[in-house]
Amino acid sequence: NLSQRLLKVANYIPQGARLADIGSDHAYLPAYLLLNDAISFAVAGEVVPGPYENACHEVKKQNLNDKITVRLADGLAAIHPEDQIDTIAICGMGGTLITEILNANPEKLNNHPLLVLQPNVGEKNVRQWIVDHGYRILNEEILEEDHHIYEIIVAEYAPQTAEKLSLADLTFGPYLRKNKGEIFIKKWQSEQAKIQTVLKQLEQAKNMPVAKKEALLTQYQEIEGMLND
Ligand code: SAM
Numbered sequence: 001n002l003s004q005r006l007l008k009v010a011n012y013i014p015q016g017a018r019l020a021d022i023g024s025d026h027a028y029l030p031a032y033l034l035l036n037d038a039i040s041f042a043v044a045g046e047v048v049p050g051p052y053e054n055a056c057h058e059v060k061k062q063n064l065n066d067k068i069t070v071r072l073a074d075g076l077a078a079i080h081p082e083d084q085i086d087t088i089a090i091c092g093m094g095g096t097l098i099t100e101i102l103n104a105n106p107e108k109l110n111n112h113p114l115l116v117l118q119p120n121v122g123e124k125n126v127r128q129w130i131v132d133h134g135y136r137i138l139n140e141e142i143l144e145e146d147h148h149i150y151e152i153i154v155a156e157y158a159p160q161t162a163e164k165l166s167l168a169d170l171t172f173g174p175y176l177r178k179n180k181g182e183i184f185i186k187k188w189q190s191e192q193a194k195i196q197t198v199l200k201q202l203e204q205a206k207n208m209p210v211a212k213k214e215a216l217l218t219q220y221q222e223i224e225g226m227l228n229d
Contacts, residue, residue: 002032004145005118009091012116012139012154016040017087020079020113022101023047027055027068029089034067043085044070045078075101076108087114095122099129109133112157123151127170134159140175142183149187151176172226180227188223195220 002010006029013019013033019042021030030042044059046052055070071078079085088109090098098119102109115135119126130137136158142151151173165174176184195216202213 002028004143005150006032006091008141008143009089009116009118009152010038012141012152013039013087013089014114017114018083018085019043019087019089020045020076020083020085021089021091022075022078023051023090023093024055024070025051025092027058027070029091030068031058031062031064034064035062039087040067041083042068043078043080043083044068045073045075046070047072047074074104076105079105079108085113086111087116089116089118091116091118092120095119095125098122099125102129102133115153115155117153117155118150119153120148120150123153123173124170126153127165127173130155131162131165131170134162136161136163137165137174140173142173142176142181142187144183144186149183168222168226168229171222177226177229185227188227192220192223195223 010029010033015038017039019030019033019039021027021042022045024030024044024046027044030039030044033039034042044055046055049072052070052072059065059068059070069083090101098117117126127137130153134157135155137153138156139154140151142149168177172188199213199216202208
């Protein structure tokens with residue numbers, strides 16, 4: 001009963017991984033992976049007591065107490081050296097929050113774990129973090145579930161081959177914008193529609209804010225250019 005979204009995320013967690021799932025809520029992701037013998041150990045981190053209790057409950061219910069350690073902690077503080085974590089998942093939150101979590105405890109990334117990130121919005125911030133920290137995007141995926149469109153970004157530490165992403169790569173995703181799948185096109189066409197709605201509203205305003213209008217037009221044209229590329 002795992003969501004399509006988390007099922008896709010699960011596909012990117014390497015076999016046998018020692019996973020930290022940060023912001024785990026019900027610990028569904030690590031529980032699913034352990035029940036399927038896909039990983040060897042997990043930490044489920046939660047900063048909010050309610051979700052932390054959800055995670056504890058699920059781990060107990062599935063009899064996974066020896067394989068999942070649930071910790072009430074802020075972000076990467078849930079990871080302890082003895083956990084020997086090699087993969088970190090941070091899913092179901094905004095891209096800005098994901099980068100704040102990654103920036104708050106940089107020492108937890110000293111062993112350069114694989115990062116499986118699933119921002120709900122603000123993907124550009126996540127990609128910027130990746131290129132700024134010697135990581136490289138290995139894979140990207142976009143999916144739609146329950147009328148929401150989600151992106152998954154997988155990154156590995158590769159300072160020698162760290163890529164320089166163009167503005168278009170950062171905004172739209174280097175792989176996603178090349179592949180231009182159906183859901184990807186839908187996402188950006190709907191962004192264009194939103195921009196058009198705002199532009200129409202601005203045109204009706206008495207003192208039209210010119211700078212704002214121009215910024216929106218630029219954004220619209222960036223999307224148009226990318227879609228026609
Ligand atoms: N990762 C799950 C998923 O993708 O379905 C749950 C996503 S839920 C929308 C986001 C969770 O992140 C919430 O349970 C919230 O308490 C937790 N969270 C937010 N900020 C956090 C932080 N700094 N450290 C740990 N957990 C955090």
